[in-house]
Amino acid sequence: MSGERSAGLLLYRVMDTGLEVLLGHMGGPYWSGRDTAAWTIPKGEYGSAERPEDAARREFQEELGLPVPEGPWTPLGEVRQKGGKTVTAWAVEGDLDPAAAVFGTFTMEWPGGSGVVREFPELDRVGWFLLRDAVEPLVTGQRVFLERLDECIGDDRRPSPSGR
Structure with a gap:
């Protein structure tokens, strides 16, 4: 697993209430019912080609x-996650309606050892989070991307205290 690499995009938007980021809740049975450290940036593995x-x-x-x-x-x-996977990320400004998302799927044997292969969504929901509120839900290994985004967004891009 230590040689695995993933790449992803952290979508953000600047609102009157502050900087918001789009995160996705990981799908499948392992993440069902979890909220803390169960959200991710949209990302995935890639090979050398x-x-x-x-x-x-x-x-x-x-x-x-x-x-x-x-x-x-x-x-x-880049960040190296606890399991050894290296994740490379970029931020891009944009807006989208989470309700418009059509989630990709993956298959796995579930329950484990049952011989039954089931299909699950890669993400089961997405949502916008204020930057300060995104830390706890985001998986620990990706939280540094929030800090880096915060550093990259200049004060001229942030809303003023009066909302103008």
Whole structure:
């Protein structure tokens, strides 16, 4: 597992109430009923024949069933998660309606050892979170991306205290 690599996109928008990020709740039986550290940025694995940027775009489209918003990508760097997987992420500004998402699926044997293969959504819901409220739901290994995004968004992009 230590050689696995994933790439993803952290979608954000600047609202009067503050900076918001789009996170997806991981689907499947392991994540059912969990909320803390059970959300992720849309991301997925890629091999040596694929550029990480292409994988991030592909995975966003596969997991959400929606096109990647147009606009410049801000590199958020890499992080090595506890299990050994390296995740590379970019931020892109955009907006989308979570209700419009059509989730991609995966199959697995469930319950384990039963011989029954079932299909589950990769993500079972997505939602917008204020940056400060996104820390607890996001898986621990990806929380650094929130900090990096916060550093990248200049004060001129943030709403003023008066909302103007």
